[in-house]
Amino acid sequence: MADNMNSTPNPATGTASGSSSSASSGTKLHPLVEFQFDRSWQDELQARLSKNGPWDDWTLYKLAVEAQEAEAIGSFDEMQCLRTLPELEPMPHQLSTAGKVVHEMGGRAILADEVGLGKTIEAGLVLKEYMVRGLVRKALILVPASLVLQWVRELNQKFGIAAVAQKKAHMWHYDVVVASIDTAKRDPHRDLLLNSDFDLLIIDEAHKLKNKKTTNYQFVTQLRKKYCLLLTATPVQNNLDELYNLINLLKPGQLGGQSEFAANFVVDKRMPKNEEQLHEALSTVMIRNRRGDGGIHFTKRIVKNIPIALSPEEMALYNGVTGFVKEQYDRSGGDLTSMLSLVTLQREVCSSRDAVFLTLVNLFKKTAEDSPLRPKIWELVDTIKQITSNTKAEKALELIRQMNEKVILFTEYRATQEYLLQFFRSHDLVAVPYRGGMNRGKKDWMMDLFRGRAQVLIATEAGGEGINLQFCHHMINFDLPWNPMRVEQRIGRVHRLGQTEDVKIYNLCTMGTIEEYIVNLLHEKINLFELVIGELDHILERFEEKEAPLEKQIAKMMLEASGDSELKNRIDELGNTIGQLRNPKAKSPSSKQKSQAEIGAFLNRVSHEVEVRP
Amino acid sequence: MNQKQVHRYLQQYLEATNCHVIEKSPAHFTVKLSPEADRILTNRPYYWSFVDRTGAEPETMSFLFVTDKEKYDAQANQDPGSEPSQTTTTAPAATAQTAGQMNNQVNQALARSYGIVPTQVLAMNRIPRDDVHFGSKRLKQLFAAAQDQGSYVYLFQEPDSRSRNPFDSTPYTPWLGINVKVEFQCDRKREELYSFGVSMATGNCVEQFHQQLNSLKMTPRLPANVHIAPAGISLKKAVQTVEAALERKLKAQSYEWAEEAQKRLEEEQGIVRHYYDKLLSSAAEEQKEAIQSQYDSRKGEIDWQFRPRVTASAINCGIFHLAGIG
Incomplete structure (x- = not known):
């Protein structure tokens, strides 16, 4: 029997697809409303009558009706999708946003929530609602390449939507496809997509489309779509034209022509005028939620630095490596780029001897046989041999035993990970590894083990999709990355929406080494561990506008400093600079900062405050 | 559920x-x-x-x-x-x-x-x-x-065995039964289910037919001591009766939702017209074609998104032989 539930009228002809005119009646129920009755069932019934069967089962006949009754959409207004998603508990602002998009905005909207408020959830709810109602069958989701898999997983797991990541050309024909925009706009995909009709188009990180001259922008303009969602946390970054372009992508002409928009709403590039009218116009196409000032945002982060005194042997290795690194740097005449492996060495020495050993061996292999370096490297290897125990690992073991709860332990190095796995195992502590190179299945398996009987997860990778560890609220930084974003990613695995406990963060910090300064920088100066989610982005963005990336600067300081106290002072200075960036208002603002503050204030005025509770 | x-x-x-x-x-x-x-x-x-x-x-x-x-x-x-x-x-x-x-x-x-x-x-x-x-x-x-697997059935009501005289023949009437899903759609959507039964003997049409069947026991085989009333109308006629009944019911509904949708549609079309007319009038000759095609495509999208319409499709149907003369 023809199931017309998902039939999508073809925009070109404006008639319902699937049923030819001979098989349906077309009459008017109302001057505006055409009525189609699919008649294919009549022929089938007649055919079976004349052939005397085959006939279907009475129970199944009744069950078919019961199924339709259960799935029938009783009202235009009520959200239908939640009853099909018993596991999902969206937050109130996410629900109201999805409802508003579907019921008031006709399914075309810019979702511009602040970072961390769940734009993906809102978009998922809208998609699911339309699918449940049979208004969307074919959906295309364009996102940055790095987010493709994350989207696929979220849609599958949270929303029960069979989304696929586009990998082969034939996969475009699946109903819900997630792809990167850079792939989609290239041949041969481009023509195929431009010749399709999409019931819903979703674009994540849509601020990348702020320039209407780019090929991406033009490509999206040309895609045929019924409903459309643009997701971005920053609908305006530098000037109001960006906002205009974004809206024109969604609904061409909504704010008039470019010149009208400029005349009606813009004083200079950044200052809006006739704000009230602009707000009104915006509210029909954009929803922005931001955290309320009074709400409890997340559970607390409790940070504890665990000072560790190295054993004399370990200290000897540290000093040996430090001396070696500096000597090489001086000899190279201050060339930073060739020093990468040396910097790594310096960082590894704070983690474990195993990590250092591996790098030293590789370095040894790379140097010429008669190089004067070789004996020096051997000397270091000899020093390693003197070390019998790992003070840090012992401290970590002690900590974990005390907690007696699930712990995630992060290290930067594979070798350290391997060592810790063995070390913990030899002390009857069940630990499982997790790293970026594992395939999806293995990652899932490790997660299941961790959820189950393993007390400890030892991870080398914090980024990437799929590790949501809200059930665990202890984390140990066995060593610290020098890039604060990576630290933030680590914390974000555990400290996120859905975490109900305060998160306890332990930083293992070897005294008298560079690690001590790094912990000090990240903790005391940047106050990294207590920042609101998303805030670090802004700080680093401001910082790196003028300066080299933070980890590079630290490396440079380390290599150049003549002694410990100089290093300490320089890192302190760096910390102070960043500390000031946290409060740009305190300084006399530059014109750029001023304009951003203006745009920020403008955005705040068009947004709704929401209380976000874990 | x-x-x-x-x-x-x-x-x-x-x-x-x-x-x-x-x-x-x-x-x-x-x-x-x-x-x-x-x-x-x-x-x-x-x-x-x-x-x-x-x-x-x-x-x-x-x-x-x-x-x-x-x-x-x-x-x-x-x-x-x-x-x-x-x-x-x-x-x-x-x-x-x-x-x-x-x-x-x-x-x-x-x-x-x-x-x-x-x-x-x-x-x-x-x-x-x-x-x-x-x-x-x-x-x-x-x-x-x-x-x-539950689309088309051909069934007989099971006779109530206790109260029957074995020498009596019970008259049965064939009915066309059909369950219909009706979709009211613009940029939003609502559905209604209808169930009709038409007596093939008399052409009599009843609503909520499925609810009535639900309480009965049915069997695919012709029970003993039953005679079927001859069909007075053709299947085609029965089908027309159903369609007419459905249309009558649907016409009696309120179409405020459709009027509102039409209003949204016209508003959107107005905005687009204003925008593209201006763009076309000031555009260089060689760009006009591209702009015009974008304009047409956008008009098509709006129609696709908002135009009010109603479609009906059969969920399933069958011939039901029920006791009595209907």
Whole structure:
């Protein structure tokens, strides 16, 4: 029997697809409303009558009706999708946003929530609602390449939507496809997509489309779509034209022509005028939620630095490596780029001897046989041999035993990970590894083990999709990355929406080494561990506008400093600079900062405050 | 659909497709599928084409369907080691278990001498679990299966056996029964279900026909001592009667929603017209074509998005022979 539930009228002809005119009646129920009755069932019934069967089962006949009754959409207004998603508990602002998009905005909207408020959830709810109602069958989701898999997983797991990541050309024909925009706009995909009709188009990180001259922008303009969602946390970054372009992508002409928009709403590039009218116009196409000032945002982060005194042997290795690194740097005449492996060495020495050993061996292999370096490297290897125990690992073991709860332990190095796995195992502590190179299945398996009987997860990778560890609220930084974003990613695995406990963060910090300064920088100066989610982005963005990336600067300081106290002072200075960036208002603002503050204030005025509770 | 309804639905489906329920509780079913259900539910076309071509004895899959996750997990936790709801374990399952244990011992003995022996035991012990709730993939699959295999019926009402005189012949009337889904759609959507029955003897048309049938017992075979009233109207005529009745009902509805949708549609078209007319008037000649095509495409999108329309389709239908003259 023809199931017309998902039939999508073809925009070109404006008639319902699937049923030819001979098989349906077309009459008017109302001057505006055409009525189609699919008649294919009549022929089938007649055919079976004349052939005397085959006939279907009475129970199944009744069950078919019961199924339709259960799935029938009783009202235009009520959200239908939640009853099909018993596991999902969206937050109130996410629900109201999805409802508003579907019921008031006709399914075309810019979702511009602040970072961390769940734009993906809102978009998922809208998609699911339309699918449940049979208004969307074919959906295309364009996102940055790095987010493709994350989207696929979220849609599958949270929303029960069979989304696929586009990998082969034939996969475009699946109903819900997630792809990167850079792939989609290239041949041969481009023509195929431009010749399709999409019931819903979703674009994540849509601020990348702020320039209407780019090929991406033009490509999206040309895609045929019924409903459309643009997701971005920053609908305006530098000037109001960006906002205009974004809206024109969604609904061409909504704010008039470019010149009208400029005349009606813009004083200079950044200052809006006739704000009230602009707000009104915006509210029909954009929803922005931001955290309320009074709400409890997340559970607390409790940070504890665990000072560790190295054993004399370990200290000897540290000093040996430090001396070696500096000597090489001086000899190279201050060339930073060739020093990468040396910097790594310096960082590894704070983690474990195993990590250092591996790098030293590789370095040894790379140097010429008669190089004067070789004996020096051997000397270091000899020093390693003197070390019998790992003070840090012992401290970590002690900590974990005390907690007696699930712990995630992060290290930067594979070798350290391997060592810790063995070390913990030899002390009857069940630990499982997790790293970026594992395939999806293995990652899932490790997660299941961790959820189950393993007390400890030892991870080398914090980024990437799929590790949501809200059930665990202890984390140990066995060593610290020098890039604060990576630290933030680590914390974000555990400290996120859905975490109900305060998160306890332990930083293992070897005294008298560079690690001590790094912990000090990240903790005391940047106050990294207590920042609101998303805030670090802004700080680093401001910082790196003028300066080299933070980890590079630290490396440079380390290599150049003549002694410990100089290093300490320089890192302190760096910390102070960043500390000031946290409060740009305190300084006399530059014109750029001023304009951003203006745009920020403008955005705040068009947004709704929401209380976000874990 | 709440958990209880899902549970009942599943049970009816399993019974209708002759699946073997190994054990059950109000929170779950453990079931060995019948061949017909296996073909539809397990997505193993290669296996089934192998069976069909070689004539091999099919080995169907078993499933644990959990309809009340919380209750089932609570039971399982209370009762570690053994499966929940042993209480309702039926006899065949118990024998299967002891047989399984024996098998196990045999296999262990064999394994000692010959190494690992591949057996069915693994497959028997590992039954995939499936949580079935409204919105779950499995239930959607069952819905689709019911729709697919419950489309066209030809049935007779089962006579009430007690109060019948064996020498009497009861008159039966054939009815055309049809269930219809009506979709009211613009950028939003609502649905209504209708059920009509038309007497093929008199052309009399009734509503809520399915609800009326629901309480009756039906059989695919012609009962004894029954005579069927001759058809007074053709199927075509009956169908026309249904269509007319449906249209009459639909015309009587309020179409405020459609008027509002039309208003939105015209507003949007107005905005687009204003924008593109200006753009076209100031554009260079060589750009005009591209702008015009964008304009047309956008107009098409708006129409697609907002235009109010109503469509109807049959869910299923059949000929029902009911006692009495209708």
